Amino acid sequence: MANLTLVIEDSLLKAARVRAAHEDTSVNAMVRRFLEDYARNSRRQVAATERVMELAAGSPASSGPSGRQWTRDSLYER
DSSP: OOOOOOOOOHHHHHHHHHHHHHTTSOHHHHHHHHHHHHHHHHHHHHHHHHHHHHHHHTOOOOSOTTOOOOOHHHHTOO
16 A cells, blocks of 8 residues: 655644544544545446447438538527
């Protein structure tokens, strides 16, 4: 396991230690959990984006062979 050095304000570290103690954990465990969630969510977002693109590519919806036949102005003719 790797070690990580952080530079943070003393008051922030103190507040984090107090909260960690109330949650019966440590600042180290809190930072590790945050980094795990951060990395995991990034992978989920990439996977979700890839899935949406796959679905869009396989969708039968289109503007037709000659493209759209309307203009924005024609949609709002009065």
